[in-house]
Amino acid sequence: MTNNAPDTLARAVKDSKAPAISRAAAVLRLLGKSESPLPLQAIARELGLVPSTCLYVLRALVAEELVSFDAETKRYALEAGVLTLARQWLRRNRFADLAQPAIDRLAHQFGVTVLGVQIMGLDHIVAVAVAQAGGFQLSVQVGTRFPALISATGRCIAAFGQYPEAELAARFAKLRWEDPPTFADWQAQVEQTRAQGFGVDEGNYISGVTVLAAPVWKARGKPSHALVAIGVGAALKAKQAELEPALLTAARALTAQMGGEPE
Numbered sequence: 001m002t003n004n005a006p007d008t009l010a011r012a013v014k015d016s017k018a019p020a021i022s023r024a025a026a027v028l029r030l031l032g033k034s035e036s037p038l039p040l041q042a043i044a045r046e047l048g049l050v051p052s053t054c055l056y057v058l059r060a061l062v063a064e065e066l067v068s069f070d071a072e073t074k075r076y077a078l079e080a081g082v083l084t085l086a087r088q089w090l091r092r093n094r095f096a097d098l099a100q101p102a103i104d105r106l107a108h109q110f111g112v113t114v115l116g117v118q119i120m121g122l123d124h125i126v127a128v129a130v131a132q133a134g135g136f137q138l139s140v141q142v143g144t145r146f147p148a149l150i151s152a153t154g155r156c157i158a159a160f161g162q163y164p165e166a167e168l169a170a171r172f173a174k175l176r177w178e179d180p181p182t183f184a185d186w187q188a189q190v191e192q193t194r195a196q197g198f199g200v201d202e203g204n205y206i207s208g209v210t211v212l213a214a215p216v217w218k219a220r221g222k223p224s225h226a227l228v229a230i231g232v233g234a235a236l237k238a239k240q241a242e243l244e245p246a247l248l249t250a251a252r253a254l255t256a257q258m259g260g261e262p263e
Helices: 005-015 019-033 040-047 051-063 082-091 096-111 151-160 164-172 183-196 231-255
Strands: 067-070 075-078 112-120 123-130 145-147 201-202 209-215 225-231
Touching: 005 164, 019 067, 019 075, 040 051, 051 067, 096 112, 096 123, 096 145, 096 225, 096 231, 123 209, 145 151, 151 183, 151 201, 151 209, 151 225, 164 183, 183 201, 209 231, 225 231
Parallel strands: none
Antiparallel strands: 067 075, 112 123, 112 225, 123 145, 201 209, 209 225
């Protein structure tokens, strides 16, 4: 669980025009990450909510069959109703269907973990397709979220998203890396990403791990998705020269399939 969850929720509620929805979304995310059902007090404490407010949110989610409540243990967990929502979204998500064969091929050809991610502005990215092969496998599933500007994908978002430098700097300052680059170094890497068409993170996000990312567009303007390849730095080095153009070619093919066009 994340230590900054209360701060994140507080900001979301403050900025939201529908704070009850922000609280409900935070509860669903917390229960989704938990390995076991949680009691009211633990949920309220983790999210920084007043217990009575948290109980109100939980009861509403139980009524909508998105959360279950065990009367014996007094604990809450995700209910099967969330699967209905997820299934409807996945059925309509063309990128996930198009990306899966491409990332399966790349994963097995190069022995790496490959993700298809959806970019949610500067807030976060979400894994919507996953393929794993080789000895190193990152613990990531469909639905896993990451901060938008982190790692190689973040360099792509900054390079092609046309965001103001001040906004990028403010977001960058809040990122958590194992070996954080300076903002100046990161900006230089963003420029390199813009020039070569794909981003590279060599051990900044996760020590000893190299991450490659190539942007995908479903329309003209900011990238909507990205293909991300992840492998152990030393093992990946020998095949990185072949993986980089293969990843970029796959991303460009997906852009064409989705009718997109870079700005």
